[in-house]
Amino acid sequence: MSAREAILRAALRVIGEQGVAGLTNRRIVAEAGVSLGSLTYHFPSQTELLRQAMLLFAEEETKKLTELAETQRTDGISVEQAALAVEQVLAGMTFTTDDIAPLELYLQAGRDLGLRDATQRCFAAYDELATTILAALGVPEPRQLAGPVVALIAGLQLRRLATGEAPSASTALTMLIHGSGG
Template sequence: MAKPPGTRQSIIDAVLRIIAEDGIAGVTNRRIAKEAKVSLGSVTYHFATQHEMLRESLLHFVAEETRRLTELADQCRTDETDGTDADRAAAVVGQVAGGAPFGSRHIAPFELYIQAGRDERLRTAADQSFAAYDQLAARILTGLGVPDAERLASSAVALIFGLQLRSLATGRPAEELVDALMLLARGAQRA
């Protein structure tokens, strides 16, 4: 049986849910306490400032996302004799993109990345997250035989994020996400 999360983790999880629902402006200590089912004093005990709470929430997201992406990247490891085929790469991209329609839980990371643009103290955590995405993209592109995959990885990540953001903003699924990335990979292979 899984151990229930501690108070600090419950607070972080609540912060991410609140950000997903109402943005960073919705993050108040009272709302966090209610959402996390902890006392108001527990919130201020565990986090002295809202900046610290947002930073820890972003770092938690980054740690979880990095773990998930590292596992996916390890699945894409390839040696000289066994490349990644297009179907396998498309499946991994689908997993990274969420594999399901985008909803409010996908908004929190975007909100935190935007906040990192406003608050340089959050930028290291955001950079760690993008580095994990870039690593996975480089492995997939390398497995597909794309020359200079390391250089193109950040462009592939930007394409995925842009299509995810478009999906969030329009409410339409990002069905073309895998197709767009595969088009990028094919074009890079020919270059």
């Protein structure tokens, strides 16, 4: 792993454990096992570090979810089966520091406009994935429904993280999709 990648992964771990407010150069270099000079060479500002960490997460998340979508698409599943698969994925999430870090970065993008392009790219990837799955399921106007589907899933994840429980994702997704005329 390169020093740059080690720094990005360390930043995500620190953000997941301490939040963006706990992200200090000393913590990052200690976690990454690199020098302070290496950190400032690769990332001249904290905004750039956060932006690149968000993009790394988005790239890896998109790849993972695209692979999942491809396996589901080849199985010829129904809307209800797809919704149940999403619920199973959500239920299997343990909300480790790796899972919490992106949520912290999304919130930070509300405070720091320099992060908005990275978070917009991340959500665009989620929307594209949702559009692909909805189209494969034969849902009419999948692009229009993708944003609400992504918002529903993100909201359910946030609710589960904050309360420890969430309503049925499969029921909510099925109702949203069928309510759209699908």
